[in-house]
Amino acid sequence: MQLAMSLNSFHQITEKQFIHSNLDVIKIKKNTVLFSENNKLDYIFFLSNGELIIKINKHKLWRVNDKEFIGITSYFTDETSYTYTVEASKNSTIVKIEVDDFKEAINNSIELSNFIMDSLCKRIKLTLQD
Amino acid sequence: MTKIPACSECNIEDSIFCTLTPEQTEFISENKGSNFYKKGQAVFYEGNQSHGLFCIFKGKVKLSKLGENGKEQVIRFAKTGNILGYRSLFSNEPYQATATVLEDSYICHLSKEKYTSLMRDNPKLSWKTMQLLAKDLKSAEQHLINIAQKTVKERIAEALLLLQSTFGYTEDGESLSVTLTRSEIADIAGTTTETTIRTLAILGKENAIKLEGKRIIIPDLEALIKIAGLYD
Numbered sequence: 001m002q003l004a005m006s007l008n009s010f011h012q013i014t015e016k017q018f019i020h021s022n023l024d025v026i027k028i029k030k031n032t033v034l035f036s037e038n039n040k041l042d043y044i045f046f047l048s049n050g051e052l053i054i055k056i057n058k059h060k061l062w063r064v065n066d067k068e069f070i071g072i073t074s075y076f077t078d079e080t081s082y083t084y085t086v087e088a089s090k091n092s093t094i095v096k097i098e099v100d101d102f103k104e105a106i107n108n109s110i111e112l113s114n115f116i117m118d119s120l121c122k123r124i125k126l127t128l129q130d
Numbered sequence: 131m132t133k134i135p136a137c138s139e140c141n142i143e144d145s146i147f148c149t150l151t152p153e154q155t156e157f158i159s160e161n162k163g164s165n166f167y168k169k170g171q172a173v174f175y176e177g178n179q180s181h182g183l184f185c186i187f188k189g190k191v192k193l194s195k196l197g198e199n200g201k202e203q204v205i206r207f208a209k210t211g212n213i214l215g216y217r218s219l220f221s222n223e224p225y226q227a228t229a230t231v232l233e234d235s236y237i238c239h240l241s242k243e244k245y246t247s248l249m250r251d252n253p254k255l256s257w258k259t260m261q262l263l264a265k266d267l268k269s270a271e272q273h274l275i276n277i278a279q280k281t282v283k284e285r286i287a288e289a290l291l292l293l294q295s296t297f298g299y300t301e302d303g304e305s306l307s308v309t310l311t312r313s314e315i316a317d318i319a320g321t322t323t324e325t326t327i328r329t330l331a332i333l334g335k336e337n338a339i340k341l342e343g344k345r346i347i348i349p350d351l352e353a354l355i356k357i358a359g360l361y362d
Contacts, residue, residue, distance in 0.1 A: 059275050073271075076264030083268070106257070110249065113256040114220070120263035121221035127270040128195065128205065128226070 024096040034070070034086040034094065041082050044102040045070040050092025055085045062126070063089065068119055075099065134164040134187050134236055142211035146262065147185070149254035157248070163239040173214065173229040173237060180218035180225055182241040186210050189235020190297060190308055193227040194317065204318040206269060207232075207296045207308075216259060217266070219245065232308060277320050280359060286329045287358035289318040290339065294348060309344045333357070 025048070028034060034045060037056065051065040061084065064070065074083045097105075106113055136159040138152065147158065164187065167173060173184055176195050191208040205227050208214055218225045219242050231237075249256045276285055290306070297308040316326040330346075333339045338354045340347035348354055 056271065056275055057279070059278060061271055061274065072260075073264045073267050076261045077268055078261075084271075106260075107253045110253075110256065113249070113253070113260065116260055117220040117256075117263060120260065120267055121217045121223075124217060124263065124267045124270050125221070125223075125226055127267065127274055128203075 026094050026096055028088045028092050028094060030088055030091050032088050034088065035082050036085045037083060038081045041071060041074055041080055042099060044072060044075060044097045044099060045086075046095040046097065048093045048095055050088060050094075051090040052092060053087050053089045055087065056083070062123070065090075068123075069116060070094075072116060072120070075102075134238065137162070140187065145185075145211045146213055146255065146258045149258055150248070150252060154248055154252060158240060158244070161240060161244045165237055165239070167231040167235045167237060169231055169233050171231050173231065174225050176226060176228045177224050180215055180223070180242070182239055183216055183219055183245050184214040184229070185238045185240070186212050186214070187236040187238055189237065190232040191235065191237075192230050192232050192314070194230065195227045202317045203320065204314065206266065207293070209297055213262070216262065220259075220263075232310075273320075282319065282321050282325055283329050283332065283357065284359045285319040285321065286315065286326060287333065287338070287354050288360065289315055290333075290346065290348065291354060291358055291360070292318065293346075294351070299348075304347045304349055306346045306348065311344070 028050075034052065035043075046069050047064055047067060051063060052070065053060055054062045054064065054070075070086055071082060074081070077083075106116070137147065137155045138159065147155065150158070162185075167189070173191065174180075186208055188210050190210075191212075191214060193205045193208065193214070194202045195205060197203045208229075214229050214237075215225065249259065276288065280288070293306050293308055293310070297306065299305060300307045312326050312330070313323045315330070316323045319326065321329075330339065330341060333354075334341050336353070336357070338348075338350055338357055340349060
């Protein structure tokens with residue numbers, strides 16, 4: 001519940017605040033794979049700082065360089081594995097969230113749900129424009 | 131003309147509104163508007179300001195947008211029980227697509243304020259909405275990959291499978307229950323009408339489909355899945 005509370009307004013939190021929070025913050029170097037297509041979906045990630053590339057079948061799909069959740073498309077479509085590969089294209093700071101905590105946080109925060117819906121809408125728009 | 135019933139009498143399975151309590155369903159009934167649309171009529175246009183959400187009581191709808199070259203790109207289809215216009219609702223942007231009715235349809239409308247107040251009271255509705263958006267994003271990504279990696283024949287086979295999975299068959303159990311022009315099928319597959327006509331003829335020769343005027347028959351679904359490069 002504490003994690004859910006801290007996630008409540010986390011999208012407004014700075015990288016420094018993330019590092020000093022009780023959240024699981026990881027740093028990955030450029031060219032490191034965060035997870036691969038077909039890996040078990042145990043975590044949702046949130047990019048706090050840096051840049052990630054999303055790939056499906058080696059096809060580069062998106063570049064993420066703003067505060068955004070990673071893994072939610074697979075999660076909300078009821079997949080048990082990730083449906084894409086995520087690689088850091090720059091050194092990145094990422095928050096790692098267990099799926100159960102993520103679910104609890106959403107159920108407890110309409111603001112978080114709205115933030116996710118807005119992110120998904122923006123991503124759909126960008127994908128359709130390509 | 132069909133009378134549109136109260137939402138509590140609407141027996142549509144898998145609707146996003148199935149998660150609502152009887153009181154919340156009654157709230158929608160009291161606050162919705164309903165309209166009849168003739169085949170070919172637009173429910174909303176790309177670029178128009180969004181004021182709410184549409185729910186198809188009965189009918190079939192095509193969502194499309196204009197590409198840079200002025201060519202129509204079909205984004206998705208919607209059928210009885212599906213909702214429309216939700217992306218613009220949450221992004222606070224104008225509609226990103228035009229919704230056109232493929233057959234005479236009855237469609238209900240709920241204002242943005244009423245829908246967001248329901249989401250505040252019912253986290254399951256927010257959850258269902260996020261699932262819809264994620265599914266849309268996945269489809270958009272798949273379309274992008276298909277255009278880059280699949281042949282025209284594979285894309286047209288996949289377009290026919292999309293129509294089959296969305297609208298199903300007519301009573302004969304083989305004919306697609308939606309009738310589209312060759313140009314509309316081309317817009318789904320991201321190719322030209324001429325190429326679509328040629329490719330449909332090839333699929334016909336391979337016995338994956340049969341063509342009877344505008345009607346498309348799928349006698350061998352497995353063959354079509356194989357041609358589309360889908361192995362699930």
